[in-house]
Amino acid sequence: MNRGIAELRNRGIAEIPQFTNSAIPQSPLVRFLRAVFEVTRKDLLVEARTREILNTTIFFAISCVLVFAFGFVREGRPVQDAAAGILWIAIAFSGTLALGRGFERERQGETLRALLMAPIDRPALYVGKLLGIVILLAAVEVLVVPLVALMFQAALFSHAALMIGLLAAGTIGFSAVGTLFAAMLVRARSRDVMLPVLLYPITVPVIIAGVRGTAALLAPEADLPMARAWLSMLVFFDVVFVTLALWTFEPVMTE
Amino acid sequence: MAADLDFQKLELLEVTRTFGRRRALNKVSMTAGAGTITALLGHNGAGKSTLLSIAATLLQPTSGSVRFGTHDGRNGGRALRSRIGMLGHDLYLYAELSAAENLRFFANIYGLGGVERRVDAALDRAGLAARRDDVVSGFSRGMRQRLALERALIHEPRLLLLDEPFTGLDESAREALRARLRAARTDGAIVLLTTHDLAAIADLPDASVSLVDGRVQ
Numbered sequence: 001m002n003r004g005i006a007e008l009r010n011r012g013i014a015e016i017p018q019f020t021n022s023a024i025p026q027s028p029l030v031r032f033l034r035a036v037f038e039v040t041r042k043d044l045l046v047e048a049r050t051r052e053i054l055n056t057t058i059f060f061a062i063s064c065v066l067v068f069a070f071g072f073v074r075e076g077r078p079v080q081d082a083a084a085g086i087l088w089i090a091i092a093f094s095g096t097l098a099l100g101r102g103f104e105r106e107r108q109g110e111t112l113r114a115l116l117m118a119p120i121d122r123p124a125l126y127v128g129k130l131l132g133i134v135i136l137l138a139a140v141e142v143l144v145v146p147l148v149a150l151m152f153q154a155a156l157f158s159h160a161a162l163m164i165g166l167l168a169a170g171t172i173g174f175s176a177v178g179t180l181f182a183a184m185l186v187r188a189r190s191r192d193v194m195l196p197v198l199l200y201p202i203t204v205p206v207i208i209a210g211v212r213g214t215a216a217l218l219a220p221e222a223d224l225p226m227a228r229a230w231l232s233m234l235v236f237f238d239v240v241f242v243t244l245a246l247w248t249f250e251p252v253m254t255e
Numbered sequence: 256m257a258a259d260l261d262f263q264k265l266e267l268l269e270v271t272r273t274f275g276r277r278r279a280l281n282k283v284s285m286t287a288g289a290g291t292i293t294a295l296l297g298h299n300g301a302g303k304s305t306l307l308s309i310a311a312t313l314l315q316p317t318s319g320s321v322r323f324g325t326h327d328g329r330n331g332g333r334a335l336r337s338r339i340g341m342l343g344h345d346l347y348l349y350a351e352l353s354a355a356e357n358l359r360f361f362a363n364i365y366g367l368g369g370v371e372r373r374v375d376a377a378l379d380r381a382g383l384a385a386r387r388d389d390v391v392s393g394f395s396r397g398m399r400q401r402l403a404l405e406r407a408l409i410h411e412p413r414l415l416l417l418d419e420p421f422t423g424l425d426e427s428a429r430e431a432l433r434a435r436l437r438a439a440r441t442d443g444a445i446v447l448l449t450t451h452d453l454a455a456i457a458d459l460p461d462a463s464v465s466l467v468d469g470r471v472q
Contacts, residue, residue: 023337023365023366023367023368023410024366024367024368026366031366034363034366035364038360038363038364039364042349042352042360045352045356046349046351046352049351049352049390050351105349108350109345109346109347109348109349109350110343110345110346110347111347111348111349113313113341113343113347114341114347114361114406115364116313117311117312117313117336117339117341118336118361118364118365119333119334119336119337119365119366120333120364121333254315
């Protein structure tokens with residue numbers, strides 16, 4: 001009999017209460033998806049209250065497009081292929097801001113420790129954070145894409161389905177790597193400097209595929225097979241990056 | 256569903272933890288049983304918080320082992336984590352969410368049933384039922400502390416770990432916290448708390464472990 005039981009009995013408590021598991025029985029997939037949903041919903045709820053990331057990233061992305069527009073539009077005519085590059089630069093730069101801030105929030109109240117202690121699969125935490133970032137960046141893109149189309153007279157909506165595919169696949173690929181690195185760096189003192197230093201070299205293939213795919217769509221004669229090829233490349237990068245991130249997230253988050 | 260992993264004893268056996276060259280814990284051994292409150296005493300930097308992090312499975316010992324009843328801490332995973340509640344010096348609350356939203360989020364993350372009933376009961380115990388929809392950033396330290404304690408207890412953990420829980424509380428809030436911890440002890444929880452304020456814990460602990468420079472004195 002351990003000391004605790006002895007003391008309970010001294011206090012007139014006959015038996016140690018058996019603690020039953022009060023969790024609802026769920027299949028692993030349902031449990032995983034539920035954790036993803038809860039983490040994403042919480043992130044979006046916090047963002048809806050503060051609008052901190054959304055306002056910052058939108059302001060940054062719009063500023064970026066406007067500044068480039070002054071440099072690359074001469075006498076009302078944009079430099080060829082500039083629109084594609086500037087669109088993806090705006091997405092990548094504003095995405096970096098969103099990624100850093102998304103995990104900074106979890107560090108401030110040490111809520112990341114509470115999440116790591118929760119009985120959820122760690123990859124579910126990763127996917128939940130990733131989805132939150134992707135949704136925020138999608139909101140930024142809703143404003144930035146029409147702005148780029150307007151400033152650079154770019155026919156970004158001529159092949160809307162392919163354009164949406166490129167944007168979705170590119171955003172997922174960029175955010176997949178970024179979410180992993182932002183989580184890795186959350187306790188690092190120089191995280192704000194380290195995140196872009198680590199992130200941009202790894203995501204260069206995603207940015208290049210996004211730029212080339214978009215440029216193929218914006219060419220005077222839209223090169224649809226080329227755009228589809230770059231989209232396939234982006235989907236391939238997404239699969240590789242998300243798989244690697246899911247595989248490494250648990251060891252990365254274990255101190 | 257997590258395997259129904261319960262335990263009635265926490266044992267640390269020769270636990271050492273180093274950070275680079277610094278040895279935060281040096282061959283620490285201790286036992287805490289169900290229905291007891293154990294105080295970890297020591298000055299800042301003595302290794303108390305490191306020990307709690309190891310007991311919480313957030314840190315792995317460099318050497319030695321942690322046993323939760325018959326289960327090894329290294330193999331516990333999700334099932335073991337569902338049995339542990341922790342209140343850190345930072346309170347693990349989202350300042351932008353309301354009291355009810357914080358509790359609801361953690362209840363859902365733990366996969367609990369009867370979430371609204373649990374949230375209502377926890378808010379009642381914390382004396383925050385009237386402030387349930389107020390965001391936490393507007394709460395006083397004492398109110399946040401009470402909410403954070405209920406957050407740590409919402410899944411009825413067997414092992415409750417508290418890092419300096421009395422810091423920043425006035426005497427009435429301290430007495431309320433002591434009463435809540437006595438109730439957890441009566442329910443059979445293993446309570447492990449760190450403090451350097453002996454007056455605050457009064458006659459609460461059943462046992463104490465004193466740490467000096469990472470060693471048990």
